[in-house]
Amino acid sequence: MNKIYRILGKRGRITIPFEIRKRVGFAYNDVLSFTENADGRTVVVKREKICDNCKEAPTNAGTDEVTLLDFLNGLSEAEQRAALVHLSVKWAEKQTLDAGKYSQNYLPSLERELAAGTACREEKQGGNLNVGTQTDL
Numbered sequence: 314m315n316k317i318y319r320i321l322g323k324r325g326r327i328t329i330p331f332e333i334r335k336r337v338g339f340a341y342n343d344v345l346s347f348t349e350n351a352d353g354r355t356v357v358v359k360r361e362k363i364c365d366n367c368k369e370a371p372t373n374a375g376t377d378e379v380t381l382l383d384f385l386n387g388l389s390e391a392e393q394r395a396a397l398v399h400l401s402v403k404w405a406e407k408q409t410l411d412a413g414k415y416s417q418n419y420l421p422s423l424e425r426e427l428a429a430g431t432a433c434r435e436e437k438q439g440g441n442l443n444v445g446t447q448t449d450l
Contacts, residue, residue, distance in 0.1 A: 317332065338360070342381045344360070344361045345358055345359065345360055362379060363384050
């Protein structure tokens with residue numbers, strides 16, 4: 314087994330090399346656990362099974378893999394609703410942060426462009442603006 318070196322990023326992130334992921338069997342959406350050994354210098358990474366107490370066995374029974382869809386379908390209706398609310402809030406927060414990245418000069422110019430486009434469409438339609446069917450924004 315050859316050593317593969319990676320540099321830990323300033324946010325504490327690192328990518329598990331493809332060769333190792335393939336050999337060990339790590340896949341997209343796997344849940345991984347990190348356990349520090351007693352020596353304080355070694356970390357063991359394991360793929361974990363999420364759904365030990367699920368009502369039904371996942372569709373890919375017999376393997377250690379549980380897809381996100383299998384996991385969510387194994388939740389109760391209340392747990393699914395709570396997950397949806399949580400993810401919706403996280404998504405909205407990200408959209409707000411992403412919107413803040415636009416410069417202050419960009420938003421007014423965007424508003425002017427939208428207003429100009431609306432006026433142009435009103436002229437083409439003889440003053441009747443039908444927003445519901447316009448697709449050329």
